[in-house]
Amino acid sequence: MYTESLLDADITEFLFEALATTNELLLESIFCCLMVFTDTQTFFTKCHVIYGIESVLRAVDLSFQQRKPSTIVRGMDLLGLILQKQPERMPLLSSDKTFTECLRIINTGISHSYHQVALSSGVAYCHLLRRQHIPSPVPYNALLNTLEQLVMRLHTLPTMRCIPSDNRKGQHNQSGLFRQAQSTQQMIECTLNCLRAVARLMLSCMDDPTANPETFAAPTSVSVSDMPVSSSIQFDVNIPGAMQASVSTHLLQLCDEHCMPAVIQNKQYLASSEIYRSLLDTLNIMFRIQPKMMKLFSEKLASVGFYRMALELKDQWPKNASLQDAVDQLVSVCCSTLMTAHHDGIQNSPTPVNFTDLKLGVQQLSGPLGKFILVLTQCSTVDRKLQAAQVACIALCHLFLEHDHSRMAACAPSLFRVLVTFLSLHADLSWIPPTSLQQLLSLCATAETALSPQQREELPAADRRLSRQNLLRALESVPDMHAIYGQNDVLLHWTFSDRVLAQTIGQRMLSDWLSQKSNHGGKHIELAVKMLLNNELFCNSFLGFLQSGTADTVLSLLDVLKVFIRQEDMLAAPDRDELFDAVRARLPDLLQITDSSASISGASNISYSFVDEGEICCKAITEH
Numbered sequence: 001m002y003t004e005s006l007l008d009a010d011i012t013e014f015l016f017e018a019l020a021t022t023n024e025l026l027l028e029s030i031f032c033c034l035m036v037f038t039d040t041q042t043f044f045t046k047c048h049v050i051y052g053i054e055s056v057l058r059a060v061d062l063s064f065q066q067r068k069p070s071t072i073v074r075g076m077d078l079l080g081l082i083l084q085k086q087p088e089r090m091p092l093l094s095s096d097k098t099f100t101e102c103l104r105i106i107n108t109g110i111s112h113s114y115h116q117v118a119l120s121s122g123v124a125y126c127h128l129l130r131r132q133h134i135p136s137p138v139p140y141n142a143l144l145n146t147l148e149q150l151v152m153r154l155h156t157l158p159t160m161r162c163i164p165s166d167n168r169k170g171q172h173n174q175s176g177l178f179r180q181a182q183s184t185q186q187m188i189e190c191t192l193n194c195l196r197a198v199a200r201l202m203l204s205c206m207d208d209p210t211a212n213p214e215t216f217a218a219p220t221s222v223s224v225s226d227m228p229v230s231s232s233i234q235f236d237v238n239i240p241g242a243m244q245a246s247v248s249t250h251l252l253q254l255c256d257e258h259c260m261p262a263v264i265q266n267k268q269y270l271a272s273s274e275i276y277r278s279l280l281d282t283l284n285i286m287f288r289i290q291p292k293m294m295k296l297f298s299e300k301l302a303s304v305g306f307y308r309m310a311l312e313l314k315d316q317w318p319k320n321a322s323l324q325d326a327v328d329q330l331v332s333v334c335c336s337t338l339m340t341a342h343h344d345g346i347q348n349s350p351t352p353v354n355f356t357d358l359k360l361g362v363q364q365l366s367g368p369l370g371k372f373i374l375v376l377t378q379c380s381t382v383d384r385k386l387q388a389a390q391v392a393c394i395a396l397c398h399l400f401l402e403h404d405h406s407r408m409a410a411c412a413p414s415l416f417r418v419l420v421t422f423l424s425l426h427a428d429l430s431w432i433p434p435t436s437l438q439q440l441l442s443l444c445a446t447a448e449t450a451l452s453p454q455q456r457e458e459l460p461a462a463d464r465r466l467s468r469q470n471l472l473r474a475l476e477s478v479p480d481m482h483a484i485y486g487q488n489d490v491l492l493h494w495t496f497s498d499r500v501l502a503q504t505i506g507q508r509m510l511s512d513w514l515s516q517k518s519n520h521g522g523k524h525i526e527l528a529v530k531m532l533l534n535n536e537l538f539c540n541s542f543l544g545f546l547q548s549g550t551a552d553t554v555l556s557l558l559d560v561l562k563v564f565i566r567q568e569d570m571l572a573a574p575d576r577d578e579l580f581d582a583v584r585a586r587l588p589d590l591l592q593i594t595d596s597s598a599s600i601s602g603a604s605n606i607s608y609s610f611v612d613e614g615e616i617c618c619k620a621i622t623e624h
Contacts, residue, residue: 302400
């Protein structure tokens, strides 16, 4: 209640002048007094801070020469409060010289050996990154050098061994574990807040020509494609957006190599939702600024299980709306990016799930994998939100399967039970997008293949039979099966592991497999040869194609046969004689088909190729 009176009496002018003292106790006391004034708006609106900011900077700089780290901490806390609370329309660092001096002092604090000094300096740096404090053009090199210093301190932090908020009866205090955990969490949170502040600064400057160094750069600026940590940021002024691309790549590199490992290493004990929110916000902003990096970084996040961890965060902090929104946005964007990239590489692939529907579904998922897959155990024939959640659940499970296969394998029994329930409940799957149907087929194949016979028999036979009927009915209703099957080794093994599957979709699966041999090089031939040696159902479909297949299909079959008959282990195959008898019986038909197919096409060179291949196979099999 007396601060207004003291401000009216110009006591702040006296305090600013007194900051020039070399008395350590007095200097710390003045810092504390000025911190009290920062709680009063008048301290800022009547320009007291603008008058005294240079005195504050000199005093904080002088405090580094003192013996008590607490004095530096008080000074840095004061500087941070001033930078945080200064009104937006009242410039504080009026010249480049003042800004440079402020940044230098913060740099000195961040590199200080005392943890609390570095932490307070990091907080001050975070508030310095407000757009109103930054000169134009933005000095990205200087700002990123400071950020790097702060990020590198993460490697000096002790690993957390307890939860900072769990300090029952002071037991952790006595051993020092609580203090260590608290200091580690504070530094991680501060660093990620600074990383997000730099990202927000970049985003706010994207449409401001005066903030962009490209506007003022010399024409001889150098372009660099691969920018290592601790290097200066360079860019080609002739390439629009080159500066944003270089800086955002640098930030993502710092996040990938330093920040995320620190979070993942300590995630068991981190009790601050702000840490995760800052990390998620940073990634979301970076993907907006640099969309070309989305695919590569999305794959990296998937490989370390980041999306599963993000969904668990929603369950851990269910009332934190900003964290929930950040998780939903990142998971939806990255999942959509990876699905698009996957289907772009496959000819005639179905269109990926609509992003709006995908995000609607992700918003309803939370918790560990074993919990959110239970959404598939509900019947969703009329509930659009539930359908969106189930489509998103299928997409995420498929994403985990592709990029985090070892952990998904451990969940195969529970996943298979859920998939059987889902398929049993839905006789009509026409509402599922083709992409989701493809993912569902892959999940069923992978989950069932990973089960032991005993685990497979634990499910009621009627449920397994009904679920398979519903899945096959959905597959038969799709006109273009080529886009649904894709190229999946497990899917091929699964199809020919069961007589019903082989008779229903086996021929279409094999046709698709052989038609895309260019995507696999010689691997598709190697797999086909192995299955010819060991799988009777595959062998029957394979030989059936020799008689009824198209010219292109037969040529692919001959390629497989040519490799097959030259395999040394072919002679030791248990069904060798039966296989040779079956092939020998089809050879006349084979030669007739190859010759007639070539004559129909009118390409004499193909005819010679087919006949030559047929004679090679005939000769080899006859010899055996």
